[in-house]
Amino acid sequence: MIAKYRLTEEGKGYLKEGLPEKNLVKLLSYLKKPVTLEEANKKIKNFHIALKWAIEKGWVKKEDKKLILVKIPKKIEEQEALEKIAKEEEVSESLLNILIQRKLVEKISAEVEKTKKLVGKEVLHLTPELIKTGLWKKVKFKPYNVEAVGKKIYAGKRHPYNQFLILIRQKLVELGFKEMKGPTIETEFWNFDALYQAQDHPSRDWAMTYQLKKPKFGKLPEKRIVENVRKAHEVGVSRSIGWQYRWDPRKAMQLMPRAHGTCLSARTLAYEPEIPGKYFAIVRCYRPDVIDAMHAIEFNQLEGIAIDESLNFRNLLGILEMLAKEIAEAKEVRFIPDYYPFTECSTQLSCKHPQLGWIELGGAGMFREEVTYPLGIKAPVLAWGLGIDRLAMFKIGIDDIRNLFSRDLEWLRSQKVIL
């Protein structure tokens, strides 16, 4: 006959050493006097189990932190049952249940039965039953083709472009720059007017930027800012002669998706920036470009400013050189005269990338006084906007900018971590 139950490791221990409650009663009857809890704990193994059962069965009671023997049981059913099970004899169901509950006895499952049949054979899997029954000693494990490559699993991963942007963000924070945030939809006021771009300037041409159909007009900021900007355009501020035209607030209220990151810098300057201060932003920008391998429908710019009374053009070149080295791993930089309506002196930053060769990294300049004065800033402000998408393409190893926003899951799954 095959036994249905067997002793657990704990059960086997008690079979040999006696149940803890039995040992406690034995100790008390031997000493013939109450014993402190502390002393009993020292002498009896698994004392807490012993105490629980001895009290429950009414053999022992607790008084003033001492244990007093109440009666000596004639027989201890559980102890007898353990012996019977060890001999594969029948025991009552109620006793069996108590022992199972006490985890001294366990059911021998069908799995174990099956496992027993494996003795002497070659097995595929190591199972918990083989381990528990110890039968693993009596089987042979079938060798695998360990040289075969494992089955594909797809890790959860960041998008490579975001990984790149996170690295850039981290780098700028390390260099002491604070991150700026601003709205996707801007008024022309912040996108153009506050940057001293005349309302009839060709750069504000309809074809160069998006405009909104709905909602069409936003609100202008505080009167102090608006009036200063109007003055800068119409008659000039800080010894400037201005653009000399009639500035139209209605035009400045028109809404558009931001066309460059510079609007964030303007907003930062307008609302009490730290001086000295260094700020950056990674900005999603929108322009109605013809879409091709070099022009995506949306792109990111790395925008930045530095403000301090002491700053000058030489410092601007210094910051640009640092950024080119830190971000683009450039070995050499070159500065080329450039034009932006909101900066003067302006420069283009080109740098020699170890693999790509000379690349145009972005535009920069010192904000015109016609930009900074109306926003309440008298200290020089160095400003730049770097095109980081080209670098991202290089890092990720793609040559079509549209793949930065790749919609191909297979490709994403195959991408390596950006370092």
Next chain:
Amino acid sequence: MAEESEGDFVMPSIEVSYKDLCSLIGKKISLEELRDAVLYAKGEIERISKDLIKIDIKDSNRPDLWSAEGIAREISGRIKKAGLPRYEVKKSKVLVEVDKRVSKIRPLTVCAVVRRLKINKAVLSQIIQLQEKVCNTFGRNRREVALGVYDLSKIKPPIRYTTVKPDGIKFVPLDFKERLTPREVLEKHPKGKEFGHLLKGFPEYPMFIDSANEVLSIPPIINSEYSGKVTEKTKEVFIECSGFNFKFLIPALNVMACALADRKGRIESVKVVYPDKVIFTPDLKPKKTFVEIDYVNRISGLRLSGKEICDLLEKARYEAKLKGRRIQLLYPAYRQDIMHARDIVEDAIISYGYNKIKPLAPRLPTIGGSSKIEVFSNSVAEVMIGLGLQEIISYNLTNKENLFKKMNLREEDVVEIENPVSANWDVLRSWLLPSVIEFLSNNKHVDYPQKVFEIGDAVVVDETRETKTRDERKLACVIADNKASYESISSLLDSLLTNLGVKYKLKAVEHPSFIPGRTAEVIVNNREIGIIGEIHPSVIDNWKLEVPLAGFEIDVELLSSHPRD
């Protein structure tokens, strides 16, 4: 500011002959030297094919640089320290009479005469090119400036600037053979079709016409074939600029007159008689300004002496005289871009050479930091990838069909673009789930299960804001799998929110994008922050997908402001 200026501003791109350019500079310089020298004119050589060089001029505010003459002027200044170019203006007997009838249509004109010209092919192409660039870029596509150049020998002054009825006098427009009425010119001539809108709605059109009743042109549309055509045989020209504002007209005229003077032409002024005043144009007297030595040094970061600054500015074609700590300056009349001392500093340091300045990174005591929402978004993304999901990125631009129709939703207010490049991208997304499902619809051939998420911005209409809109940072997640179910997506959400330390509740709701009875609102702090459920089979079908989808979208910003338990 962008890596590519052409995306930012209208950047004039011009073609010049290498030989012609060298002869204007007065010195043969190698192509290699030229590459560096054009930087003085904020130019960049785009392409060289034989003798023809294509140059991008980055300064959209200096029409004087948009020709071979202008570039040569700038280069020869720097290599020869040529100083202020002087342009002498003699008086001509040519008179232009401005009829008050133009005052409501195109009220202003300024004119010039240039004689003793020797026009060859290169000169002719420069005249045409400069005229086009001045009108299109500086003149805002002829709206602000229309500039015409005529063969003066064919004109009998005095010239009248007057108006004509659409069915009035017939003439042969440039490059045509038949005589047309002004109305027909607007209808049939390519330039009439292109620029006719500038005269739309006016009962009469502006016209230059001479004393022999020979038509010169209908500005801003087209010249006549008879006098409005300049050829290699032309020896003397009449130039007119018409528009609304002397601020644009005078620089445009000066730029053209000076370019022709650089070709050894002799400039003569024209008497322009308005009903209420008489002016003589062009006026090429140099303009006066000044700059302080300290200012130049403070802005540049250099330590230049007054003499050195004077030399640098002479190279930039100023006349500079040191007077104490100040430098008194004269600069040519073709420049209209100098608004502030800063502009003068730039000219000086361009002469100095940007690359001779030793860069010096400032040491500012600042503390860096990422924005809170980016830091939080990153933490959310970390948990999501830990749960085995692939991050995706989408454009924020999309269309209403994706946002609403394919999601079984009725159209709501969204941010709409007036001038989209394509109808596929004419609104900004107001939620992210459609972007994520669209992604899945692009990847039907790829191994399932597919589990993806996106953290990005949605833009919603919000009347209370300055920009009438608000960005919302969202997280959307969808699993596509035979076994995708409410159970699987809700345990993902639970794991995310538990790991972020957010206590939440799910409350059954109905939403047209999801299966009824398998949709819930995500509630945090008694506030709805998102939605979760099994995607409705008809939505799956709309996206031409054939696999069950379960997903959620929650507001990351609301999550980040929630106090952790």
